Amino acid sequence: MLDAVALTGIGVVAPTGLGLDALWQRWLSGRDALSPFAQPQLRSRRIARYGQVPNEARVAAREAVPYKLRRFGTEPAFWAVHAVGEAIGDAAMDWDGVPEERRGLFSGQGDYTSPNFGSLQRAVSQAKGRDGALDLVLLAQEALNRRGADPSMSIKGLANNALALASLTWRCRGVGVAFVQNEAAGIAALRQALFELQQGRCDVAVVLATGSYAEALTLAELLRRGLLGEQAVAALQSFDEAASGAVLGEGAVALLLERRQDAVARGARIHGLVHAPGSYAGVRSQIELGLGEHEDQGYQGAFNEAVGAAEQPPWYGPATAVLADGRGVPALDAHEAQSLARVFDTEVAISCPRPVTGVIPAAGALLDLALASRVLADGLLPAVPGLIRPIEPQLGWARGEAALRRFEQAWCLQQGFSGFYSAVALTRAA
């Protein structure tokens, strides 16, 4: 049995810019923060819109990283560093007063191949023979002797890049671990952080997650699996009969966690109590879109684990809000809605912030948790943006105006593209 831990600091870099408030206000307004898909080196007719981190936020995030470290990092790592700083500030704690050895850092990060390509760009260009084939000898010579490659390419290509930069920037020398497994990475990091805190192996746990889908091969793979619709998708329509595919995005989030008694002792403002996440591996095929063998038990399995792990099991009732995954992929949303219908009754208010930002790798589930803190604090559950004709209409979908209610707990759900189910509860601090 595990104690819940206190969420005392939140940092966000999202398509809505810097900070949680911008994201929350946008969700309340029902307007998305998507923009035309306009990456400098990647264009597509099939992908019309994308949740892109705005330029001013990119610049600010880069500035958050010490100059000497910038050559080692990628943009998503910079976002993560910025988000960690914001979370520390939000927690209003004496960071220098926390021994460096007691600062835990747990990261979830997406895959990146862009730095790998970009770092060898000049060398590969030079090594292309007249016949169009690659001369490997020339490639090696160009890369090694003429500096035709980025000396930090190995470091940038590592999926613990964000963890390394954040640990150096914020002087974290405690326990640390990095996960890379797309959307499940953030939850894996959160789960680890909770246990390390509760076991007393650190006094503060910073959970960061960051990722971007603006990467050619990942986009190609998702298109091939039919997840992005048959034609360009103009808006992410979570749980709507008209939904035709996912819209993707990017961003980072950092959550600062403390043991409840520690947070209370220092008089911290507690955004909510985070309970141990439950997870369940449906292990969907990465090649074809289709449900795996165990997926009918997916959410139920995650709930069972989450409830079983909690000291005082958070369960549900009229004061429960659910932030569902709602990726806008008809088959996945239908499966999720059916699962919700099995797990919850109609009194439970269900919404989904995904249409605001698009689907964000690694960070999505933790962004939901950050938003859940505002649901509890403000007593508002914003509607699912753009939801007109819901599938499984008997469920308590939040539509139209935001639902005004004193919520005691919020469940954040995720199934991901890969069938890694998770359920994590945030409850109101007493």
Next chain:
Amino acid sequence: MSERVFVTGLGAVTGLGLDVAALWQGLCQGRSAIRRWQPEGVSDFPVRYAAPVDWNAFQCAYRSAFWWQTPMERRSRFGLAAAEQAVNDAGLTLLAGDERRLGVAIGSGAPERDPSDLLLALGSDGPDWQRLYRRFAELNPNSGLVNGNDQLATLIARRFDLAGPVLHFSTPCAGAAHAIGHGFRMIRRGEVDAMVVGGADSVLNLPTMIGLLLLGAPSIAEKYGDTLCRPFDRDRSGLVAAEGGAVLVLESERSALERGARVYAEIVGFGSAMDAYCITAPHPEGRGAALAMQRALRDAQLTPDDIDHINAHGTSTPLNDPAETLAIRQVFGDCAGRIAISSNKSMLGHLIAAAGAPECIATVLAVRDGRVPPTLNLSQPDETCDLDYVPGSSARAMPVRAALCNSFGFGGLNACIAVQRHA
């Protein structure tokens, strides 16, 4: 109440051979997997030695496996083969339990990149992502570019129908150690009954080796030929890259006893710490490494007196070996001099993200068999490396009550696993 965690299955594919017996015999007999190597098509590449898996032998052994035709990276093949060995070794009754109580934790590193894929990424004046995106289907389907970084963890879960936690760790050279350590803790906490843990990696491709070389990591020494991997030696000059995969089955005491499983040893502790010093170099005094070892000891409720052997990270790089020595001195004080320390990398090479897995297996077997493998090629001890590194070319027979296994990674990530003899 916390569960005791037993090692009940082992599997390995390394340069020393295609199973655990070959690995363990090779290490105990001081046999080296390091040999002349060159990246495909580049005869004058500065890195001339590596410890590859015998690909022909591996193909012969596994080409009839039903998964052989599935597109996957080279490292995933090694890892999947090792996982099959480990699960078979543990006994298939392992899989008869609740699939939700069985999980996977794997560490692996950067995706394997096929140079011809890089060419597809380029137009006449630089990267042309649109072109690459259109030609996705032309990419090598076995390349890491078209396979998710966590592919191996997913493949293992699917192969054995495991529905518990599926975790992929990416903490460079400490990746497999983190996977083993966190898998251990999940069992100890009672979250799961068993975890298939370990790692697989292959950096023996041109783009990745270029990246490592630009960092100055691999040895390009000429003088020593295939004995250039010389951990703790005065003439150590860099790591020697390797490839392979190794997997352990960790199981709760209750589960192991219920099904009458053979127990190799007990995992009793895990510790991790970050250096927060430099992204490309260890802390010169090994502060993070020392913290990781101290935490593993505390976690295991062991004292320095209890440790007879340390399977060192021992990379043969100028910076790691003295820093690790200082860290061991810091943690063990007066006991440091009596501990038998060995570096498996002197024979296996450095499996990068997977390194901690075969080394953990070696630690488990050292505890079980009372034999500590040697550190090969240690002919001129460095004055900054002044501990007992078991020099020579054969294993030392000695009682090993408990041992530590160290793994330290780029970015300043350190991990340590504590293993104890099963009583």
